[in-house]
Amino acid sequence: MNIQEILERLPHRFPFLLVDRVLEMERDKTLVAVKNVSINEPFFSGHFPVKAVMPGVLIVEALAQAAAILASFSIEGELANSLFYLGSIENARFKKMVIPGDQLILKIEIQKRRAHVWKFKGTALVEGEIVCTAEMTSAEGKVRL
Numbered sequence: 001m002n003i004q005e006i007l008e009r010l011p012h013r014f015p016f017l018l019v020d021r022v023l024e025m026e027r028d029k030t031l032v033a034v035k036n037v038s039i040n041e042p043f044f045s046g047h048f049p050v051k052a053v054m055p056g057v058l059i060v061e062a063l064a065q066a067a068a069i070l071a072s073f074s075i076e077g078e079l080a081n082s083l084f085y086l087g088s089i090e091n092a093r094f095k096k097m098v099i100p101g102d103q104l105i106l107k108i109e110i111q112k113r114r115a116h117v118w119k120f121k122g123t124a125l126v127e128g129e130i131v132c133t134a135e136m137t138s139a140e141g142k143v144r145l
Helices: 003-009 056-074
Strands: 021-026 030-036 082-094 103-114 117-126 129-142
Touching: 003 021, 003 056, 021 056, 030 056, 056 082, 056 103, 056 117, 056 129
Parallel strands: none
Antiparallel strands: 021 030, 030 103, 082 129, 103 117, 117 129
């Protein structure tokens, strides 16, 4: 899935869109996506000017956005008015720093789904090494215009 297809699935836009490409996806099961980390990211000017480090909260947000893409492909029916709202983050662990030039691989696995509530396990890797793991819950909601 390229960036145009991602933009059709997520409401996020620059500077908050944190998924660049989807490499693999199996409906109702797993997704593998990429976030290319560039020195041009707006958060690096303040985090930290002396040593640029991607904030952990944004790594988790990238995982949550990847999870929303997987959920959007897994639902039946009309997608146009669906959004996925992050409900909880549990057991988040940060193992290594993510710095400019890294390619963040985002792996998502659906653990459970009950009606409009989803539970995911996310793993972020750089060069095959785990940098972050987290469990997330999100709720599917409808956009009211």
